Amino acid sequence: MLEIMDLHAAVDGKQVLRGVNLKIGPGELHAVMGPNGSGKSTLAYVLSGRDGYDIERGDIIYDGKSLLELAPEKRAEEGIFLAFQYPVEIPGVSNATFLRTAVNCVRAARGQEEFSATQFLKEVRMKLKALEMTEEVLSRQVNVGFSGGEKKRNEVLQMAMLEPRFAVLDETDSGLDIDALKIVADGVNKLRRSDRSMLIITHYQRLLDYIVPDKVHVLAKGRIVRSGGKELAVELEEKGYSEFSGAAL
Amino acid sequence: MLTAKSHNDFYFEHFGNIKSDLPGAKLQWLSRARTEAIERFLDCGYPTMNVEEWKHTNLLKQSDSFPVMGEPSVNEVAERDIEALLLDSIPSHRMVFVNGFFCQRLSDVGALPAGLRLTTAGEMLVEQPELMEEHWGQPWGFLEHRLSGEEDPKPHSMVALNMALSPGGPVIHVDRDVSPELPIHLVNVVVSEASGVMSQPRTLLIAGEGSGVTLLETYIGGGVQPHMVNALTQVRVMKGATVRHYKHQGEGSNSFHLATNLVRLDSGSTYSGCVFSNGGGISRNEARVRLEGQRGDCTLDGIYLGRGQQHMDNWTRVDHVAPYGETREMYKGVLDEKAEGAFQGKVRIWPEAIASRAQQLNKNLLLSEDARAFSKPELEILNDDVQCAHGSTIGDLDQECLFYLRSRGVDEFVARKLLIEAFVGEVIDRAPDVPIRAHFRKLFYQWFSQAS
Numbered sequence A: 001m002l003e004i005m006d007l008h009a010a011v012d013g014k015q016v017l018r019g020v021n022l023k024i025g026p027g028e029l030h031a032v033m034g035p036n037g038s039g040k041s042t043l044a045y046v047l048s049g050r051d052g053y054d055i056e057r058g059d060i061i062y063d064g065k066s067l068l069e070l071a072p073e074k075r076a077e078e079g080i081f082l083a084f085q086y087p088v089e090i091p092g093v094s095n096a097t098f099l100r101t102a103v104n105c106v107r108a109a110r111g112q113e114e115f116s117a118t119q120f121l122k123e124v125r126m127k128l129k130a131l132e133m134t135e136e137v138l139s140r141q142v143n144v145g146f147s148g149g150e151k152k153r154n155e156v157l158q159m160a161m162l163e164p165r166f167a168v169l170d171e172t173d174s175g176l177d178i179d180a181l182k183i184v185a186d187g188v189n190k191l192r193r194s195d196r197s198m199l200i201i202t203h204y205q206r207l208l209d210y211i212v213p214d215k216v217h218v219l220a221k222g223r224i225v226r227s228g229g230k231e232l233a234v235e236l237e238e239k240g241y242s243e244f245s246g247a248a249l
Numbered sequence B: 001m002l003t004a005k006s007h008n009d010f011y012f013e014h015f016g017n018i019k020s021d022l023p024g025a026k027l028q029w030l031s032r033a034r035t036e037a038i039e040r041f042l043d044c045g046y047p048t049m050n051v052e053e054w055k056h057t058n059l060l061k062q063s064d065s066f067p068v069m070g071e072p073s074v075n076e077v078a079e080r081d082i083e084a085l086l087l088d089s090i091p092s093h094r095m096v097f098v099n100g101f102f103c104q105r106l107s108d109v110g111a112l113p114a115g116l117r118l119t120t121a122g123e124m125l126v127e128q129p130e131l132m133e134e135h136w137g138q139p140w141g142f143l144e145h146r147l148s149g150e151e152d153p154k155p156h157s158m159v160a161l162n163m164a165l166s167p168g169g170p171v172i173h174v175d176r177d178v179s180p181e182l183p184i185h186l187v188n189v190v191v192s193e194a195s196g197v198m199s200q201p202r203t204l205l206i207a208g209e210g211s212g213v214t215l216l217e218t219y220i221g222g223g224v225q226p227h228m229v230n231a232l233t234q235v236r237v238m239k240g241a242t243v244r245h246y247k248h249q250g251e252g253s254n255s256f257h258l259a260t261n262l263v264r265l266d267s268g269s270t271y272s273g274c275v276f277s278n279g280g281g282i283s284r285n286e287a288r289v290r291l292e293g294q295r296g297d298c299t300l301d302g303i304y305l306g307r308g309q310q311h312m313d314n315w316t317r318v319d320h321v322a323p324y325g326e327t328r329e330m331y332k333g334v335l336d337e338k339a340e341g342a343f344q345g346k347v348r349i350w351p352e353a354i355a356s357r358a359q360q361l362n363k364n365l366l367l368s369e370d371a372r373a374f375s376k377p378e379l380e381i382l383n384d385d386v387q388c389a390h391g392s393t394i395g396d397l398d399q400e401c402l403f404y405l406r407s408r409g410v411d412e413f414v415a416r417k418l419l420i421e422a423f424v425g426e427v428i429d430r431a432p433d434v435p436i437r438a439h440f441r442k443l444f445y446q447w448f449s450q451a452s
Helices: A040-048 A072-078 A095-109 A117-130 A148-162 A178-190 A231-239 B004-021 B028-044 B059-065 B079-086 B121-127 B129-137 B139-147 B157-165 B399-407 B412-428 B434-449
Strands: A002-011 A014-024 A029-033 A054-062 A080-083 A090-094 A166-170 A197-202 A215-220 A223-228 B093-098 B116-120 B170-174 B184-191 B202-207 B212-222 B227-237 B242-249 B255-265 B270-277 B282-291 B297-306 B311-320 B326-335 B340-349 B356-366 B372-381 B386-395
Touching: A002 A040, A014 A029, A014 A040, A014 A054, A014 A197, A014 A223, A029 A040, A029 A231, A040 A054, A040 A072, A040 A080, A040 A166, A040 A197, A072 A080, A072 A095, A072 B399, A080 A148, A090 A095, A090 B399, A090 B412, A095 A117, A095 A148, A095 B399, A095 B412, A117 A148, A148 A178, A215 A231, A223 A231, B004 B028, B004 B157, B028 B129, B028 B157, B093 B116, B116 B121, B121 B129, B121 B170, B129 B202, B157 B227, B157 B255, B170 B212, B184 B227, B202 B212, B202 B242, B212 B227, B212 B255, B212 B434, B227 B242, B227 B270, B242 B255, B242 B282, B242 B434, B255 B270, B255 B297, B270 B282, B270 B311, B270 B434, B282 B297, B297 B311, B297 B340, B297 B412, B297 B434, B311 B326, B311 B356, B326 B340, B326 B372, B326 B412, B340 B356, B340 B386, B356 B372, B356 B412, B372 B386, B399 B412, B412 B434
Parallel strands: A029 A197, A029 A215, A080 A166, A166 A197, B093 B184, B170 B202, B184 B212, B202 B227, B212 B242, B227 B255, B242 B270, B255 B282, B270 B297, B282 B311, B297 B326, B311 B340, B326 B356, B340 B372, B356 B386
Antiparallel strands: A002 A014, A002 A054, A215 A223, B116 B170
8 A cells, every 4th residue: 555665854954764664554554653853743744745855765655656756736636645733724715615625626636526515515514423523614714713623623524525545644632632532533433444544643652542553663763663563552651762762873 | 208398298288288178177166176286297297206105106217108198999999898808797887988088888877776876077067066166176175184284295296187187087976875776887998009098087976974885996908008097086975974995906017007096084984995906017006085074984905916017006094083983904915926016004093083993904925036015004193092003914825824735635726726815805805795705706716817
């Protein structure tokens, strides 16, 4: 499904990823954990195609093709989705316009028929219900004035509507209280499918109590330094990241 | 090439040639007012950049290519041209002027409700000369005393030029407590195919006590030759009346568009103005509003969209003379390629105008490295019982927003359109009339789709 090979990336001349290797199969859910500054968010952004990262070496192969040359919108069309750690506020654009524009751009590119206003509303209502969101969220400006929990739920709503085949969730648990966390996790679990892979990036093990990963990796100083099953997350929670602080150099 | 001297000679001679053919030429007060006006222009000449008010628009640099006054070429305009230029026809009472002259053939006034008079200055000067004298008769008295404090310069000489040379434009008179359902749409078309044209449209709107009216002015057209539109619009909002005043300034790139709106508000009245400019090579839209009665309410908004070498200047001045007035201003510019935009706005709260409120905001979006914006919002507060705020920003498109949209599969072109539409949409959505909002959005889409 997706393979990251020897990925080296720098920001403003500073090396952040120093040879990441990761292979995620169809339907698998992997978690990448690591201390602050280990390169977790850089990994998420590089996967989504954000500007400002120099890929010095390595490749990301998705469905047998390299992703690196593709613009962010092309990656989205191909089925890549990033749930942002800090969802962006877009003043003046309603959530409904935003979602419908995005869904129809992606559907058109995938050769699917675009949603009419009515079809769109029908689809989005179902997804809203699953996330315990109200329709009122559609008329609000994108993420403007949203609470932390609302923003994260809005990310999962977008994911549900865009039907990606590979989703990256960057610190989706940050800023959430336990109730909001359960709702978001529940929403993500409902989206797990045998043909949809996910990569969950998180600092804490907490989220992984609710979204159970197939594999857990530790990212430190720009490299995967350890991989294991879900029990690795528990171990990290107990011991912390101190044993990796000197690693990978 | 014309020198300043030869410009003066030209206008003096031209005024001599046409003055006896102007409407109301036999009215003594009017011929005196016109003579005073041309003299004032000849005294002052073109406004120069040395004057703060004209700091951003250099007329002198352009004056060599100033067109001579052309003959009205009314017959060159076909109805379909008008329709095409208007994008859509908003149900309205429509009057069309070509190069400043009324064109009956293209107008569609429809059935006017009782209490709404829609005519030309020419007719009004015959039928109700005393009413016209009240508004046109003492331009200097009106302007100097009403609009200029002792420290203010007189209104610029281009206003005087219009007053001297205008063949008269539309006059709209709304009776007391009358609120026409449909907007009044004034379309000013410029045609300048063979020779350059200077047109001097002059509009008068009088909203009687307790009335409510919507006015849309559209300036379109253009031509091969450079041409100039020098417009003057006077609006009088009487006690408790509401005027919603919109303008689309969208001539071709050979156009030089100068316009001045003079607005007076009586007590308890509301004026809501919005100028949408995307046309003209050089344009300057000026609004002077005076809150003369208590509890006047004024909104002055503007959208300016420029690209290529366009220069777009916005200049506003609001005087709170009476207490309890409120002013809100929001001007937003989107400038691409080598376009330049300017906003200078001043709100002056006079000592008597206690408990006044004023907000001024100017925001500019620069889409290219060569685009430029100048911004100068200004408050002058002469008493301490007021609530006032102002601000301005100049920046480029938010890269975070752009990436967020693209990461959702929205291609860059559509993403930019959404973001720029949201930027100007904040101003558009302040317009009280829903059909006008839709019209402005269409104009925006058309402008955006012409991006190279």
